[in-house]
Amino acid sequence: MKQTIRFAFYKTIPVLLGYLFLGLAFGLLLQEAGYSFWWALLASGIVYAGSIQFVLVDFLSGGAGVVTVAVMTLLINSRHAFYGLSFVEKFRKMKTYPYMIFSLTDETYSLLCSLKTPAGMEEKQAMFLIAFFDQIYWVLGSVLGAALGQVLPFDMTGIDFAMTALFITIFIDQWREAKSHIPAVTGLCSSVICLLIFGGSNFILPSLVITVGILTALKGHLGEETQVPVAKETPEEKEDKI
Template structure:
């Protein structure tokens, strides 16, 4: 049986090749994030700290906004849970693959972001490559790209030869693209439109500082209600066929 080091060494070229597209994306977005965070007046070590410990692009961009607002740890926690909710699904579908792996699985669970999940879920490897070592390296490389990008942006953002006013729009643009992409792909627009409509209602009702928590709670309740309704309808239908 090959040693752990040699298994990692053998898997490295494969992991690198599979994560190349992510390298470009994470360096670019990471740098934007680093510039945005430090440009908003926060210390250089914040982007480094968050890219190491939070490692969720969406949440990190949002964190800048949260830090600029009033102190509200409950809102921050709820947002982190909602934004991370999809990772729970990733975890569920990786349960069996990650479970038998040794201590490295704890890091792999921590680093299970969208991009890492999509590579690890779909990768087809030659039989000689240890899958556990490969998935570990994919997780590690992806985070390295992100940390590098964020640090570069944080360190060198202030030396950019042009004014960066308006750079914060990159977050809006990113979320618009993600939203648009899901509209183009999803079969049912129920959840997307519900999110849009409920938050817009609460924004108009309560104003920009208070609308987030009521929106989150209402969206969750409505989704559970819809699901229960669908479940009942499905059961009735099932009974009708019998």
Template sequence: MSKKEIFKYAFVRSIPVMCSYIFLGIAYGILMEKAGYGWYYSLIIGLVVYTGAFQFVLISLMSSGASLLSIALTALFMNSRQVFYSLSFFKDFNLMGKAKPYMIHSLTDETYAVNHTIMLKDEDRRRVMFPLAVMCHFYWCLGGVLGGLIGLMIPFSTEGIDFCMTALFVIIFVGQWESAKSHFPAVVGLVVSGICLFVLGADRFMLPSLLIVSTILTISNRGKES
């Protein structure tokens, strides 16, 4: 594929993330602005931290003057699920040379999901992943800046537009379900996270879910060839 085709392919894949990140970013920028942090703070945090849910929590942590230790622990707790994400792209990232540190930095829930929508093989796949990651990062930062600058002037309600990310997760889930040899991992994921949600509550169920799911899948994988 030519450079132009790669870029175009990456852009088309990035559209779901664009819908989600720009509008979610605007919401973030508005909240930052209201807490007294101008658009340049949203930009810096979007660039160097780049993680959806935790950035929202960080606003209240910073404005209440929380200790650096509690900020570190909250980040550790909220983002620890992402330790698992690199497993799926371990080989790819290692083959991406200079882009590898950036690919690690830009591995969010959304880019993890959207990387699974790339239907190309090997080299072309990796060539798409880098521009795709940059585009997604750009949308997120752009949203934050827009929110800070013009967020309070948007005349219509965009509430609910961030559902497009949920929709994308559902679509990828259905797509993987249809192509999977075994539905066991998907069912384990649904059942375990459902139970964890009801037992532990919405704020605390992600990490335990992933730990339990990984344990179950590792045990059930024993003896199988990769």
């Protein structure tokens, strides 16, 4: 258990940096909008999704209608619906199933789908701890931000780049392991093209829909994984052609 905790902590250090800082930023904004750290605790505890929480601050300071709030949340977070596809089978074997679904953020998803536990370690336990630690960082950051306000000891501008860097390293690792680079290239092209067409705040959903469409159409060409029961457990069996 101790070893698993250490492993999970080590894996989540990049997220610790990113979440603490982004959480701080969220807490600060919330405090400026007139809400104490209890509200930050509540929002980060039950919503737990970075980008929508920043929009939430706008909702709370303006007078957004209930329907607008619901529709915007569904749209902004629609990408999450794609993350679960990789874990449908894996999560349901876990006792912490509901929490795992609730806590599947961009960063936790990235860590979990690139996770390789050392031999002898309980993988499910490591997965849960990673998800749980990530949320602790986020809650901690947002509560601190709302409680401390502007009194931060040093200039941390730019530390949120840790998140971008984390995605880049995972992308490179996955690129190395994949036998076919078609999924990665498809995702890259589709998102750049959609970014140019739809703009920064709207491109993710169309991009993911197009990517799924193309990859589904290419199914026969990317090799068959008919015998592989659980995604990501056997990356070496991926795409044996091309």
